[in-house]
Amino acid sequence: MDAKENNTLIYGKNPTLEAILNNPKRINKIYIQNNISYDNKLKKIIDCANLNKIIIQKTSLQKFKEHFDNDVNFQGVIASVSPVEYIELDDFLNIKKEGYKKLIILDSINDPHNLGAIIRTAVCAGFDGIMLSNHRSCPVNSTVEKISSGAINHIPIIKTTSLSAGIDLLKKNDFWVIATQMQAKDNYYEIDYTDMNFALVMGSEGSGISKTILNKADFTVKIESNFESLNVSLASAIIMYEALRQIKTKK
Amino acid sequence: MDAKENNTLIYGKNPTLEAILNNPKRINKIYIQNNISYDNKLKKIIDCANLNKIIIQKTSLQKFKEHFDNDVNFQGVIASVSPVEYIELDDFLNIKKEGYKKLIILDSINDPHNLGAIIRTAVCAGFDGIMLSNHRSCPVNSTVEKISSGAINHIPIIKTTSLSAGIDLLKKNDFWVIATQMQAKDNYYEIDYTDMNFALVMGSEGSGISKTILNKADFTVKIESNFESLNVSLASAIIMYEALRQIKTKK
Numbered sequence: 001m002d003a004k005e006n007n008t009l010i011y012g013k014n015p016t017l018e019a020i021l022n023n024p025k026r027i028n029k030i031y032i033q034n035n036i037s038y039d040n041k042l043k044k045i046i047d048c049a050n051l052n053k054i055i056i057q058k059t060s061l062q063k064f065k066e067h068f069d070n071d072v073n074f075q076g077v078i079a080s081v082s083p084v085e086y087i088e089l090d091d092f093l094n095i096k097k098e099g100y101k102k103l104i105i106l107d108s109i110n111d112p113h114n115l116g117a118i119i120r121t122a123v124c125a126g127f128d129g130i131m132l133s134n135h136r137s138c139p140v141n142s143t144v145e146k147i148s149s150g151a152i153n154h155i156p157i158i159k160t161t162s163l164s165a166g167i168d169l170l171k172k173n174d175f176w177v178i179a180t181q182m183q184a185k186d187n188y189y190e191i192d193y194t195d196m197n198f199a200l201v202m203g204s205e206g207s208g209i210s211k212t213i214l215n216k217a218d219f220t221v222k223i224e225s226n227f228e229s230l231n232v233s234l235a236s237a238i239i240m241y242e243a244l245r246q247i248k249t250k251k
Numbered sequence: 252m253d254a255k256e257n258n259t260l261i262y263g264k265n266p267t268l269e270a271i272l273n274n275p276k277r278i279n280k281i282y283i284q285n286n287i288s289y290d291n292k293l294k295k296i297i298d299c300a301n302l303n304k305i306i307i308q309k310t311s312l313q314k315f316k317e318h319f320d321n322d323v324n325f326q327g328v329i330a331s332v333s334p335v336e337y338i339e340l341d342d343f344l345n346i347k348k349e350g351y352k353k354l355i356i357l358d359s360i361n362d363p364h365n366l367g368a369i370i371r372t373a374v375c376a377g378f379d380g381i382m383l384s385n386h387r388s389c390p391v392n393s394t395v396e397k398i399s400s401g402a403i404n405h406i407p408i409i410k411t412t413s414l415s416a417g418i419d420l421l422k423k424n425d426f427w428v429i430a431t432q433m434q435a436k437d438n439y440y441e442i443d444y445t446d447m448n449f450a451l452v453m454g455s456e457g458s459g460i461s462k463t464i465l466n467k468a469d470f471t472v473k474i475e476s477n478f479e480s481l482n483v484s485l486a487s488a489i490i491m492y493e494a495l496r497q498i499k500t501k502k
Contacts, residue, residue, distance in 0.1 A: 121485060124476040149479055189496045224495070225375040227402055230488070234372060237485040238492045244475070245440045245493070 024052035028139035033076035086159040116147025117233035179217035193243035275303035279390035284327035337410040367398025368484035430468035444494035
């Protein structure tokens, strides 16, 4: 339950339904109380949530009481809302830009501190967008917003239900996919980042990048280390800044 | 008071005195209770601490009770001990190495998470040492050890009472000093790191590097950003890995 991490909450059926109808992309998760009776409004919430692939989490009354404000009559429903407007990958691809686009894709980054740090660095390094999985990522919540120093409002954040399908669409649109992997043969600085649209895929420290996505990558690269592997926010910064260095020194 | 951050503590007069006499470098700080009567042993502790430039912090009985284990008879004296053996700069300079040495100097890095992350990255990037100020740095305590994933035991850590005097000694020993500064003219990748012993100086996000040290630098470099400045652990990683990239691609 990430509710305590996220202070943007919507309490009750009507406000939740309104939020789904108006801005479904912005909803990170909907909590519904266990064993509650399903009236028409709740059924509509669930239908709309399913239609928009929003995660529904069944939660006991006790957990609701532990994690949320007790004084609000929440009617068994609470929606957790992102402080950021996510965009569709199509909309990202339609953004006009002179020169090539640089995207960073995060696979299973569940720690809000890492996510916030990576978003901030992506903005610092002039990246054009960030793509996250709906189900396999920490949501962009207020902790992420804080750690990013507000950088979440300075870069398009694409939330997709399938990173794999997203990568297919990127490849069809002339993006090259670079995945990072400890076992890769090439070093990250042996790639030429200056001559292509590219998407850099970073995985979590624990599980790395999923096999399906690794198989779709055009390049896999590693960062050498004399010790353990680097934390994902440091690894991301090193590669993003190498790309920026190449672009700046080529001009 | 960093006591809670540091679980390596020595309680009482005799153990503290013994620790100072045996291994003064390892003591981060000595806490002495306010208004305690100074017997010969306590006087000797204070003399030895002053001789070794160990920080003494006068502390109220209440604070002792809040921050330390209550059940121990501490006799008004507690020493906080580092989990790492610091070394002298002279000893670092005497370490034999084929090729050039790479040192990172941290000026006023007070956050143990940043310090731990930088030490870990320095080991990953194959740096030869880290230099900290005795008075203007977070001590290498157990939080730093944890964040560094134990990397503190894989690199010499030099603790000096004056970074400025340390830098003078480094320069006399054929080290070039590179300081990072937002306002610098040159980018960090415009320096050739392959042909010299160098010391990279990183400052805190808040106050940066002190003027005295900036004035001693042979080069000042910046990291470009389209947003705010980068966190010091990310900035350190970017520059250390650029140095490593240059060294690896030159061979």
